[in-house]
Amino acid sequence: MEQLKFGHKKLYIDGALVEASNNKTFEVICPADEKPTATIAWASLEDTQRALKAAESGFKTWSKLPIQERLDWIDKLRNKIIENSDLLRESIMYEMGKTWEGSEEDLTSITNSLQYYSEEILKRNDIPIEDKEGTHEHHFVSQPLGVAVAFLAYNFPLLNLGFKLGPALAAGSSIILKPSEFSPLSAYIIGELCAEINFPKGVINVICGDLNDVGIPLCESKIPRLITMIGSTETAQKLIAQSAKTSIKRYSMECGGNAPFIVCKDADLELAINIGTALKVGNSGQICVAPNRFFVHESLIEEFAAGMVEKFKATKLGFGREKKPDMGPLTNKQSVIKVKGIVDTAIKQGGKLLYGGKTLEGPIIILNLRLLLSTKTKPRYFNMKSLVL
Numbered sequence: 001m002e003q004l005k006f007g008h009k010k011l012y013i014d015g016a017l018v019e020a021s022n023n024k025t026f027e028v029i030c031p032a033d034e035k036p037t038a039t040i041a042w043a044s045l046e047d048t049q050r051a052l053k054a055a056e057s058g059f060k061t062w063s064k065l066p067i068q069e070r071l072d073w074i075d076k077l078r079n080k081i082i083e084n085s086d087l088l089r090e091s092i093m094y095e096m097g098k099t100w101e102g103s104e105e106d107l108t109s110i111t112n113s114l115q116y117y118s119e120e121i122l123k124r125n126d127i128p129i130e131d132k133e134g135t136h137e138h139h140f141v142s143q144p145l146g147v148a149v150a151f152l153a154y155n156f157p158l159l160n161l162g163f164k165l166g167p168a169l170a171a172g173s174s175i176i177l178k179p180s181e182f183s184p185l186s187a188y189i190i191g192e193l194c195a196e197i198n199f200p201k202g203v204i205n206v207i208c209g210d211l212n213d214v215g216i217p218l219c220e221s222k223i224p225r226l227i228t229m230i231g232s233t234e235t236a237q238k239l240i241a242q243s244a245k246t247s248i249k250r251y252s253m254e255c256g257g258n259a260p261f262i263v264c265k266d267a268d269l270e271l272a273i274n275i276g277t278a279l280k281v282g283n284s285g286q287i288c289v290a291p292n293r294f295f296v297h298e299s300l301i302e303e304f305a306a307g308m309v310e311k312f313k314a315t316k317l318g319f320g321r322e323k324k325p326d327m328g329p330l331t332n333k334q335s336v337i338k339v340k341g342i343v344d345t346a347i348k349q350g351g352k353l354l355y356g357g358k359t360l361e362g363p364i365i366i367l368n369l370r371l372l373l374s375t376k377t378k379p380r381y382f383n384m385k386s387l388v389l
Contacts, residue, residue, distance in 0.1 A: 006038035006091060011047060012191025014054035015201030021046045026208070028185045031097040031329040032319035038095075038185050043209035045217060051176050051205040052223045055147040058202020059174040063144035065200075067172075071118045073199060074169050078114040080193045081107075088186055092157050093321065095185040097329035100321040102283055106186075110162030117170035144172030145250065146225030149218045151239065152187065153230040154180035154331055155286040160230050161187055169203070173226070176205045178218060182331050184208045219243035228252040230288070254288070261291030265299055273307040281315055281327045286335075309355045 008025070010017040024042040029035065043051075062070065081088065089103035098106075121142070129138035150164035161177060168175040179187035191206035207214060219227060219242035227243050229236055233255040243249050261279075263272045279290045296304050318325035330336050336359060347353060 004036055004038050005094060006185060006189075009038060009040045009185065009188035009192065011041045011043055011051075012188070012194060012204065012206040013047065013051045014058070014205070015195070015199065017192060017195050018047075020044055020209070021050075024209075026181065026184075028095050029332075030094045031331050031333075032094075038091075040184055040188050040208060043207040043214050045213045047207060047209070048214050048217045051207050052147070052218070052221050054202035055174040055176050055205055056202075056223050058200065058205075059144070059147055059172075062169075062174055062200055062203045063172040065172070067121060070169065070172060071121070074114050074118050074166075076197050077194065077199060078111050080197050081111055081114075081190070084189070084193060088158060088189060090321070091186045091189055092183070093319075093328075096154060096157065096183040096331040097319060098283060099325055099328045101324070102328070106156055106158035109156070109159035110165070113162035113166035114169070117166040121170040142171065146173060147223050148173050148175045148226040148228060149224045150175055150177050151215070151227075151229040151231065151235075152177065152179045153288070154182035155283060155288070157183040157186040158190075161190065163230075164228055165204070174203045174205075176207065176218060176224075178214060179206070179208055181208060216242055220246050222247045224249060226250045226252065230254045232256045256288045258293060259289060259291045260293045260295055263294070263296040263300060263304060265297040267297075267300065269300060269303060269307070273304060273311060277308060277311040277315075281312075284327050284330055286331060305354060312355055 006028070010019055012018075018041070020041040020043050022042075022044040024044065025039045026042040027036040028038040028040060030037040085107050089100065089107055092098050092103045092106055093100055124140075124142040127140040129140055131138055148164070148168045150161075150168075152160045152164070157179065161179070164177065165175060177187055177190075187206050187208075191204070194204050218224065219239055224243070227239055227249050228251070229239055231254075236251075236253040236255050240251060240253075243251075261272075261276055263269070276291065276294065279285075279287065282290070316324075316326045317328075319328050330339070340359070343353070343357060
Protein backbone atom coordinates (compact mmCIF):
# COMPACT_ATOMS: atom_id res chain seq x y z
CA MET A 1 0.00 0.00 0.00
CA GLU A 2 1.35 3.41 -1.02
CA GLN A 3 2.42 5.52 1.94
CA LEU A 4 0.33 8.64 2.39
CA LYS A 5 2.17 11.96 2.35
CA PHE A 6 0.78 13.07 5.70
CA GLY A 7 0.07 9.65 7.17
CA HIS A 8 -2.75 9.20 9.68
CA LYS A 9 -4.07 11.86 12.06
CA LYS A 10 -5.98 11.32 15.28
CA LEU A 11 -8.72 13.22 17.05
CA TYR A 12 -7.56 15.67 19.70
CA ILE A 13 -9.79 15.38 22.76
CA ASP A 14 -9.10 16.32 26.38
CA GLY A 15 -5.42 17.00 25.72
CA ALA A 16 -4.72 13.66 24.02
CA LEU A 17 -4.51 12.31 20.47
CA VAL A 18 -6.98 9.44 20.20
CA GLU A 19 -8.49 7.18 17.56
CA ALA A 20 -12.22 7.24 16.93
CA SER A 21 -14.04 4.93 19.31
CA ASN A 22 -15.56 3.11 16.34
CA ASN A 23 -12.16 2.92 14.57
CA LYS A 24 -13.56 4.71 11.53
CA THR A 25 -11.22 6.70 9.31
CA PHE A 26 -11.74 9.20 6.51
CA GLU A 27 -9.54 9.80 3.47
CA VAL A 28 -8.35 13.32 2.75
CA ILE A 29 -8.17 13.60 -1.04
CA CYS A 30 -5.79 15.91 -2.88
CA PRO A 31 -7.91 17.70 -5.53
CA ALA A 32 -4.97 17.95 -7.94
CA ASP A 33 -4.77 14.21 -8.63
CA GLU A 34 -7.72 12.72 -6.70
CA LYS A 35 -5.32 10.62 -4.61
CA PRO A 36 -5.46 10.21 -0.82
CA THR A 37 -2.93 12.40 0.96
CA ALA A 38 -3.85 11.44 4.54
CA THR A 39 -6.39 9.64 6.67
CA ILE A 40 -8.04 11.11 9.74
CA ALA A 41 -9.89 9.53 12.65
CA TRP A 42 -13.62 9.95 11.96
CA ALA A 43 -15.44 10.77 15.17
CA SER A 44 -18.40 8.80 16.53
CA LEU A 45 -21.24 10.09 18.70
CA GLU A 46 -19.35 8.79 21.72
CA ASP A 47 -16.30 10.84 20.71
CA THR A 48 -18.44 13.95 20.36
CA GLN A 49 -19.84 13.49 23.84
CA ARG A 50 -16.31 13.02 25.17
CA ALA A 51 -15.21 16.25 23.47
CA LEU A 52 -18.15 18.14 24.98
CA LYS A 53 -17.41 16.87 28.48
CA ALA A 54 -13.71 17.61 28.01
CA ALA A 55 -14.43 21.17 26.88
CA GLU A 56 -16.77 21.67 29.84
CA SER A 57 -14.07 20.52 32.24
CA GLY A 58 -11.36 22.44 30.40
CA PHE A 59 -13.34 25.66 30.68
CA LYS A 60 -13.53 25.37 34.46
CA THR A 61 -9.74 25.36 34.77
CA TRP A 62 -8.82 27.61 31.82
CA SER A 63 -11.23 30.38 32.79
CA LYS A 64 -9.75 30.56 36.29
CA LEU A 65 -6.14 30.90 35.15
CA PRO A 66 -4.62 34.36 35.53
CA ILE A 67 -4.76 36.18 32.21
CA GLN A 68 -0.99 36.29 31.83
CA GLU A 69 -0.75 32.54 32.33
CA ARG A 70 -3.34 32.01 29.57
CA LEU A 71 -1.42 34.37 27.31
CA ASP A 72 1.81 32.47 27.95
CA TRP A 73 0.14 29.27 26.78
CA ILE A 74 -1.27 31.00 23.69
CA ASP A 75 2.18 32.35 22.88
CA LYS A 76 3.65 28.88 23.28
CA LEU A 77 1.12 27.51 20.79
CA ARG A 78 1.77 30.39 18.41
CA ASN A 79 5.51 29.70 18.46
CA LYS A 80 4.87 26.01 17.83
CA ILE A 81 2.71 26.88 14.81
CA ILE A 82 5.43 29.15 13.42
CA GLU A 83 7.98 26.39 13.99
CA ASN A 84 5.81 24.07 11.85
CA SER A 85 4.78 26.63 9.25
CA ASP A 86 5.99 24.63 6.23
CA LEU A 87 4.13 21.51 7.37
CA LEU A 88 0.91 23.45 7.90
CA ARG A 89 1.16 25.30 4.60
CA GLU A 90 1.82 22.08 2.70
CA SER A 91 -1.11 20.37 4.39
CA ILE A 92 -3.42 23.16 3.19
CA MET A 93 -2.02 22.91 -0.32
CA TYR A 94 -2.64 19.16 -0.49
CA GLU A 95 -6.01 19.04 1.28
CA MET A 96 -7.73 21.78 -0.76
CA GLY A 97 -5.48 22.68 -3.70
CA LYS A 98 -4.43 26.14 -2.53
CA THR A 99 -1.28 27.58 -4.08
CA TRP A 100 1.85 27.71 -1.94
CA GLU A 101 1.81 31.49 -2.06
CA GLY A 102 -1.86 31.51 -1.07
CA SER A 103 -1.22 29.28 1.94
CA GLU A 104 0.89 32.00 3.54
CA GLU A 105 -2.24 34.04 4.27
CA ASP A 106 -3.66 31.15 6.27
CA LEU A 107 -0.49 30.78 8.30
CA THR A 108 -0.06 34.48 9.07
CA SER A 109 -3.76 34.82 9.87
CA ILE A 110 -3.75 32.20 12.61
CA THR A 111 -0.54 33.50 14.17
CA ASN A 112 -1.70 37.12 13.94
CA SER A 113 -5.07 36.19 15.44
CA LEU A 114 -3.46 34.52 18.45
CA GLN A 115 -1.27 37.58 18.99
CA TYR A 116 -3.97 40.19 18.37
CA TYR A 117 -6.51 38.78 20.82
CA SER A 118 -3.82 38.25 23.43
CA GLU A 119 -3.07 41.95 23.22
CA GLU A 120 -6.72 42.98 23.12
CA ILE A 121 -7.80 41.00 26.17
CA LEU A 122 -5.42 43.05 28.33
CA LYS A 123 -7.38 46.19 27.41
CA ARG A 124 -10.77 44.83 28.41
CA ASN A 125 -10.55 44.16 32.11
CA ASP A 126 -12.64 46.27 34.53
CA ILE A 127 -13.35 49.41 32.51
CA PRO A 128 -15.11 52.12 34.58
CA ILE A 129 -18.25 53.67 33.09
CA GLU A 130 -19.14 57.24 33.99
CA ASP A 131 -22.36 57.78 35.93
CA LYS A 132 -23.63 61.23 34.97
CA GLU A 133 -25.62 61.72 38.16
CA GLY A 134 -22.79 60.49 40.39
CA THR A 135 -25.05 58.22 42.43
CA HIS A 136 -23.76 54.85 41.25
CA GLU A 137 -20.52 53.18 40.30
CA HIS A 138 -20.47 51.22 37.03
CA HIS A 139 -17.84 48.91 35.59
CA PHE A 140 -17.59 47.01 32.33
CA VAL A 141 -16.11 43.64 33.25
CA SER A 142 -15.20 40.98 30.68
CA GLN A 143 -15.88 37.39 31.73
CA PRO A 144 -15.24 34.07 29.94
CA LEU A 145 -18.42 32.86 28.26
CA GLY A 146 -18.03 29.09 28.37
CA VAL A 147 -17.67 26.32 25.81
CA ALA A 148 -17.63 27.44 22.18
CA VAL A 149 -18.29 25.18 19.19
CA ALA A 150 -16.78 26.35 15.91
CA PHE A 151 -17.85 24.99 12.51
CA LEU A 152 -15.18 25.91 9.96
CA ALA A 153 -15.39 26.50 6.21
CA TYR A 154 -13.08 24.68 3.83
CA ASN A 155 -11.69 27.65 1.88
CA PHE A 156 -9.26 29.11 4.43
CA PRO A 157 -8.63 26.24 6.85
CA LEU A 158 -6.19 27.93 9.23
CA LEU A 159 -7.43 31.48 8.79
CA ASN A 160 -10.93 30.37 9.78
CA LEU A 161 -9.55 28.28 12.64
CA GLY A 162 -7.43 31.15 13.91
CA PHE A 163 -10.31 33.62 13.85
CA LYS A 164 -12.21 31.30 16.21
CA LEU A 165 -9.34 30.03 18.34
CA GLY A 166 -7.75 33.40 19.10
CA PRO A 167 -10.70 35.15 20.79
CA ALA A 168 -11.88 32.01 22.58
CA LEU A 169 -8.52 31.27 24.19
CA ALA A 170 -7.76 34.86 25.11
CA ALA A 171 -11.20 35.33 26.69
CA GLY A 172 -10.82 32.20 28.82
CA SER A 173 -13.27 30.01 26.93
CA SER A 174 -12.69 26.44 25.78
CA ILE A 175 -13.47 25.42 22.22
CA ILE A 176 -14.40 22.45 20.04
CA LEU A 177 -13.18 22.87 16.46
CA LYS A 178 -15.13 21.04 13.79
CA PRO A 179 -13.29 21.52 10.45
CA SER A 180 -14.85 20.93 7.05
CA GLU A 181 -14.55 17.40 5.72
CA PHE A 182 -13.02 18.97 2.58
CA SER A 183 -10.06 20.42 4.50
CA PRO A 184 -9.70 18.81 7.94
CA LEU A 185 -6.00 17.92 7.76
CA SER A 186 -4.49 21.21 8.92
CA ALA A 187 -6.87 21.38 11.88
CA TYR A 188 -5.86 17.87 12.96
CA ILE A 189 -2.21 18.93 12.75
CA ILE A 190 -3.02 21.84 15.07
CA GLY A 191 -4.31 19.20 17.48
CA GLU A 192 -0.99 17.39 17.20
CA LEU A 193 0.91 20.59 17.98
CA CYS A 194 -1.29 21.19 21.04
CA ALA A 195 -0.47 17.68 22.24
CA GLU A 196 3.26 18.23 21.70
CA ILE A 197 3.33 21.27 23.98
CA ASN A 198 0.95 19.68 26.52
CA PHE A 199 -1.62 22.44 26.13
CA PRO A 200 -4.04 22.38 29.11
CA LYS A 201 -6.50 19.51 28.84
CA GLY A 202 -9.92 20.07 27.33
CA VAL A 203 -9.36 23.68 26.31
CA ILE A 204 -8.94 22.87 22.62
CA ASN A 205 -10.60 19.87 20.96
CA VAL A 206 -10.53 18.90 17.28
CA ILE A 207 -13.06 16.45 15.85
CA CYS A 208 -14.67 15.74 12.50
CA GLY A 209 -17.31 13.21 11.54
CA ASP A 210 -20.76 12.59 10.13
CA LEU A 211 -23.54 15.13 10.65
CA ASN A 212 -25.60 12.85 12.89
CA ASP A 213 -22.61 11.85 15.01
CA VAL A 214 -20.88 15.21 15.32
CA GLY A 215 -22.64 18.25 13.83
CA ILE A 216 -26.13 17.83 15.27
CA PRO A 217 -25.03 16.55 18.71
CA LEU A 218 -22.66 19.52 19.10
CA CYS A 219 -25.54 21.88 18.40
CA GLU A 220 -28.16 20.13 20.49
CA SER A 221 -25.97 19.72 23.57
CA LYS A 222 -26.66 22.04 26.49
CA ILE A 223 -22.94 22.37 27.19
CA PRO A 224 -21.94 24.93 24.51
CA ARG A 225 -22.69 28.57 25.28
CA LEU A 226 -21.69 29.79 21.83
CA ILE A 227 -22.13 28.33 18.35
CA THR A 228 -19.97 30.00 15.72
CA MET A 229 -19.71 29.22 12.04
CA ILE A 230 -18.26 30.31 8.72
CA GLY A 231 -20.39 29.08 5.83
CA SER A 232 -23.66 29.53 3.98
CA THR A 233 -26.76 31.29 5.26
CA GLU A 234 -28.69 28.04 4.87
CA THR A 235 -26.24 26.17 7.08
CA ALA A 236 -26.38 28.93 9.71
CA GLN A 237 -30.17 28.68 9.84
CA LYS A 238 -29.95 24.92 10.40
CA LEU A 239 -27.35 25.26 13.15
CA ILE A 240 -29.40 27.88 14.98
CA ALA A 241 -32.58 25.80 14.69
CA GLN A 242 -30.84 22.66 15.94
CA SER A 243 -29.06 24.32 18.83
CA ALA A 244 -32.09 26.26 20.07
CA LYS A 245 -34.04 23.05 20.73
CA THR A 246 -32.36 22.44 24.05
CA SER A 247 -30.94 25.72 25.36
CA ILE A 248 -30.49 29.42 24.64
CA LYS A 249 -27.05 29.99 23.13
CA ARG A 250 -25.16 32.86 21.61
CA TYR A 251 -24.30 32.86 17.91
CA SER A 252 -21.56 34.28 15.76
CA MET A 253 -22.27 33.47 12.12
CA GLU A 254 -20.29 34.60 9.08
CA CYS A 255 -22.62 33.77 6.19
CA GLY A 256 -21.83 33.72 2.49
CA GLY A 257 -23.58 36.07 0.10
CA ASN A 258 -23.91 36.90 -3.58
CA ALA A 259 -21.65 39.92 -3.82
CA PRO A 260 -22.02 42.37 -6.74
CA PHE A 261 -19.10 44.10 -8.46
CA ILE A 262 -20.29 47.42 -9.90
CA VAL A 263 -18.32 49.30 -12.58
CA CYS A 264 -19.74 52.79 -13.12
CA LYS A 265 -19.27 54.98 -16.16
CA ASP A 266 -16.50 57.05 -14.53
CA ALA A 267 -14.62 54.06 -13.10
CA ASP A 268 -10.88 53.51 -13.39
CA LEU A 269 -11.26 50.68 -15.88
CA GLU A 270 -7.75 49.25 -15.51
CA LEU A 271 -8.13 49.16 -11.74
CA ALA A 272 -11.54 47.51 -12.02
CA ILE A 273 -10.17 44.83 -14.37
CA ASN A 274 -7.18 44.13 -12.12
CA ILE A 275 -9.26 43.88 -8.94
CA GLY A 276 -12.00 41.84 -10.60
CA THR A 277 -9.49 39.36 -11.96
CA ALA A 278 -7.57 39.07 -8.70
CA LEU A 279 -10.73 38.35 -6.72
CA LYS A 280 -11.76 35.53 -9.06
CA VAL A 281 -8.29 33.99 -9.44
CA GLY A 282 -7.28 34.23 -5.78
CA ASN A 283 -7.92 30.94 -3.95
CA SER A 284 -9.50 29.73 -7.20
CA GLY A 285 -12.38 32.12 -6.53
CA GLN A 286 -13.29 30.25 -3.34
CA ILE A 287 -13.59 33.38 -1.22
CA CYS A 288 -16.72 34.43 0.64
CA VAL A 289 -16.30 38.06 -0.42
CA ALA A 290 -15.42 37.32 -4.06
CA PRO A 291 -17.84 38.99 -6.50
CA ASN A 292 -20.35 36.65 -8.11
CA ARG A 293 -22.19 39.25 -10.18
CA PHE A 294 -20.59 41.94 -12.34
CA PHE A 295 -22.63 44.99 -13.30
CA VAL A 296 -20.80 47.09 -15.88
CA HIS A 297 -21.94 50.32 -17.51
CA GLU A 298 -22.87 49.62 -21.12
CA SER A 299 -20.31 52.12 -22.43
CA LEU A 300 -17.48 50.13 -20.79
CA ILE A 301 -18.63 46.56 -21.05
CA GLU A 302 -16.88 45.56 -24.28
CA GLU A 303 -13.54 46.96 -23.12
CA PHE A 304 -14.01 45.54 -19.65
CA ALA A 305 -14.78 42.08 -20.99
CA ALA A 306 -11.80 42.15 -23.34
CA GLY A 307 -9.51 43.22 -20.53
CA MET A 308 -10.73 40.45 -18.25
CA VAL A 309 -10.26 37.86 -20.97
CA GLU A 310 -6.65 38.92 -21.49
CA LYS A 311 -5.98 38.75 -17.76
CA PHE A 312 -7.45 35.27 -17.50
CA LYS A 313 -5.53 34.04 -20.53
CA ALA A 314 -2.34 35.07 -18.75
CA THR A 315 -3.30 33.21 -15.57
CA LYS A 316 -1.07 30.20 -14.92
CA LEU A 317 -3.03 27.17 -13.73
CA GLY A 318 -1.52 24.23 -11.93
CA PHE A 319 -0.55 22.65 -8.63
CA GLY A 320 2.55 22.38 -6.52
CA ARG A 321 5.07 24.42 -4.60
CA GLU A 322 7.70 24.39 -7.34
CA LYS A 323 5.38 25.18 -10.27
CA LYS A 324 4.16 28.43 -8.66
CA PRO A 325 0.76 28.63 -10.38
CA ASP A 326 -1.49 31.65 -10.10
CA MET A 327 -4.51 29.44 -9.51
CA GLY A 328 -4.89 25.90 -8.24
CA PRO A 329 -7.67 23.34 -8.50
CA LEU A 330 -11.11 23.68 -7.01
CA THR A 331 -11.25 21.87 -3.69
CA ASN A 332 -13.62 19.08 -4.67
CA LYS A 333 -15.51 17.54 -7.56
CA GLN A 334 -18.83 18.86 -6.31
CA SER A 335 -17.57 22.38 -6.95
CA VAL A 336 -16.45 21.47 -10.46
CA ILE A 337 -19.87 20.02 -11.26
CA LYS A 338 -21.64 23.02 -9.75
CA VAL A 339 -19.60 25.57 -11.71
CA LYS A 340 -19.99 23.60 -14.93
CA GLY A 341 -23.74 23.62 -14.38
CA ILE A 342 -23.74 27.38 -13.90
CA VAL A 343 -21.87 27.83 -17.17
CA ASP A 344 -24.18 25.52 -19.10
CA THR A 345 -27.29 27.20 -17.70
CA ALA A 346 -26.01 30.67 -18.55
CA ILE A 347 -25.31 29.64 -22.15
CA LYS A 348 -28.77 28.11 -22.48
CA GLN A 349 -30.25 31.38 -21.24
CA GLY A 350 -28.46 33.38 -23.93
CA GLY A 351 -25.04 33.94 -22.43
CA LYS A 352 -22.02 34.13 -24.71
CA LEU A 353 -18.93 32.17 -23.77
CA LEU A 354 -15.88 34.35 -24.32
CA TYR A 355 -13.12 32.18 -22.93
CA GLY A 356 -12.62 28.68 -21.50
CA GLY A 357 -15.63 26.56 -20.74
CA LYS A 358 -13.99 23.18 -20.22
CA THR A 359 -12.12 21.35 -17.49
CA LEU A 360 -8.42 20.87 -18.10
CA GLU A 361 -7.21 17.64 -19.59
CA GLY A 362 -5.18 15.37 -17.37
CA PRO A 363 -5.30 14.54 -13.67
CA ILE A 364 -5.55 18.07 -12.34
CA ILE A 365 -9.14 18.91 -11.44
CA ILE A 366 -9.22 22.56 -12.38
CA LEU A 367 -12.24 24.18 -13.90
CA ASN A 368 -10.86 26.37 -16.67
CA LEU A 369 -11.81 30.01 -16.71
CA ARG A 370 -15.26 30.92 -17.92
CA LEU A 371 -16.31 34.37 -19.04
CA LEU A 372 -19.94 34.90 -19.88
CA LEU A 373 -21.64 37.96 -21.29
CA SER A 374 -25.42 37.98 -21.02
CA THR A 375 -27.33 39.52 -23.90
CA LYS A 376 -30.78 39.44 -22.31
CA THR A 377 -30.55 41.73 -19.32
CA LYS A 378 -30.64 45.53 -19.42
CA PRO A 379 -28.51 47.22 -18.28
CA ARG A 380 -26.19 44.62 -19.75
CA TYR A 381 -25.24 42.10 -17.13
CA PHE A 382 -21.74 40.68 -16.94
CA ASN A 383 -21.98 37.37 -15.12
CA MET A 384 -18.74 36.18 -13.58
CA LYS A 385 -20.11 33.70 -11.07
CA SER A 386 -19.35 30.99 -13.58
CA LEU A 387 -15.63 31.65 -13.43
CA VAL A 388 -14.89 29.76 -10.25
CA LEU A 389 -16.96 29.53 -7.09
